[in-house]
Amino acid sequence: xxxxxxxxxxxxxxxxxxxxxxxxxxxxxxxxxxxxxxxxxxxxxxxxxxxxxxxxxxxxxxxxxxxxxxxxxxxxxxxxxxxxxxxxxxxxxxxxxxxxxxxx
DNA sequence: CTATTGACGACAT
DNA sequence: CATGTCGCCAATA
Numbered sequence: 449x450x451x452x453x454x455x456x457x458x459x460x461x462x463x464x465x466x467x468x469x470x471x472x473x474x475x476x477x478x479x480x481x482x483x484x485x486x487x488x489x490x491x492x493x494x495x496x497x498x499x500x501x502x503x504x505x506x507x508x509x510x511x512x513x514x515x516x517x518x519x520x521x522x523x524x525x526x527x528x529x530x531x532x533x534x535x536x537x538x539x540x541x542x543x544x545x546x547x548x549x550x551x552x
Numbered sequence: 553c554t555a556t557t558g559a560c561g562a563c564a565t
Numbered sequence: 566c567a568t569g570t571c572g573c574c575a576a577t578a
Contacts, residue, residue, distance in 0.1 A: 455575065474560055478574090487560040489574040495559055496576085510560065517559030525559085556578080565569080 452498065455481075459493040466507045469533040470549040471541060475511045480551055487511075495519060507532075513544035 452460075462477045474487040483489075494505045497519045506528040510516040515536060518525035526536045535542035 453575080478560090483574070485561085485572080486574045488558060488572095489560095489576080491559045492557085492575060493559095497559090505559080508559075512561085515559095519559070522559085554578105557576090558574105560574100561572085563570090563572105565567105 452496075455486075455489065456493045456496065459490050460498075460503050463494070463503055463505060463508060466504060466549050469547065471507045471509050471529070471534060471544075471547050472549045473509060473511045474516070476549070476551055477508065491517070504528075507534075507549075509541055509544075513541045515539050515541070 458481050459477060462480050463472070466472045474490045475484060478484050478486045478490050481490075494508060497503065497505055500519065506518065506525040508516070515522050515525055515529075522539070526539075529536055529541070534547050541547060
């Protein structure tokens with residue numbers, strides 16, 4: 449348990465903060481951590497996804513509003529988002545700017 | 553230590 | 566709008 453690096457913990461911490469019905473971009477998380485360019489590293493961290501349920505990784509999408517990827521399949525990710533009230537159309541988030549959780 | 557990889561971003565074509 | 570290329574970071578082999 450918790451055999452994670454500080455970077456990973458940071459990423460997961462940011463993801464957990466995303467409110468229900470809202471989404472965050474990899475870029476946003478990376479920026480919140482302090483490295484706006486570490487988007488790939490963030491994706492890598494989530495790919496390990498130690499706790500797929502405790503951590504709402506499905507709320508993390510690409511900067512252009514597309515769904516991106518998911519360890520268990522992007523399809524599952526879309527379903528989870530829809531369950532939270534986030535509409536997904538043509539593999540893109542509907543009203544992306546409205547559901548996007550901006551940095552605080 | 554070096555090379556490869558990967559749930560990405562931005563820009564060029 | 567789709568595809569290709571470069572960049573950038575961390576983890577892993």
